Each structure stands twice: as structure tokens, then as C-alpha cells.
Amino acid sequence: MRTMTLFATIQFGTAMLAATEPTVARRLYEWTLPQTPLGWIVAAVALAMLLATALSISWRDTVELGPFWRTWLASLRLAVLLALAVIAMDPKQRTQKIAFRPSRAVL
Numbered sequence: 001m002r003t004m005t006l007f008a009t010i011q012f013g014t015a016m017l018a019a020t021e022p023t024v025a026r027r028l029y030e031w032t033l034p035q036t037p038l039g040w041i042v043a044a045v046a047l048a049m050l051l052a053t054a055l056s057i058s059w060r061d062t063v064e065l066g067p068f069w070r071t072w073l074a075s076l077r078l079a080v081l082l083a084l085a086v087i088a089m090d091p092k093q094r095t096q097k098i099a100f101r102p103s104r105a106v107l
Helices: 037-061 067-088
Strands: 007-017 023-034 092-099
Touching: 023 037, 037 067
Parallel strands: none
Antiparallel strands: 007 023, 023 092
16 A cells, blocks of 8 residues: 655755765755645645735734835745745755775685
8 A cells, every 4th residue: 555645855965075085975955845746736825825924914014114124024024934934844964974995804
């Protein structure tokens, strides 16, 4: 039985080679993103609703302020929502070290 998941893990890697040692270290960045079209639609609709709600509340709360402060406070709210979206994607950093050593078997 196969279960359908809404999120998949994507890896972005950079390899760092050490010139003096036969060791290879790879640093991978993993993000959990929606895997199915339904997952992408749900995520996009939820993000659009959050942004619309945040902007409308921000605009109503800052009616008495000037245009600079209204824009500044709205951009701060959007920055917080963007940071929460990055946290929701569950970023991970993983470092792998691959070492090549000659065999020590006695013949």
C-alpha cells in the first residue's frame, strides 16, 4: 500500500574538496516543499489568504499615520510572514564527509 504525501524533501548540495586530504565534505541544504499539485495549490491559497489578511489589517490599523509609516509597517508584517513561510519549509543543513583510506588487510 502506497501513501501519498503532500511534501517532499529537495536537496541542494555544494561539494567542498580538500586539496591535501583524500576526504570529501559535502554540505547539503534540504527544504520540505509540496510534492503534489494539490499540495502546491493548498500552499499557494493559504499564503495568498495570509498576505491579504495581513495587508488589510495593516492598512486598517495605520489609517491615521502617514504613507511612509503605513508602508513601513506593512512591509514589516510581510517580512515576518515571509520568515514564517521559510520556517514552514523546514530548512535543514547536513554535512557529509566521505573519506577514502587504503586497505589495511594483511596478505
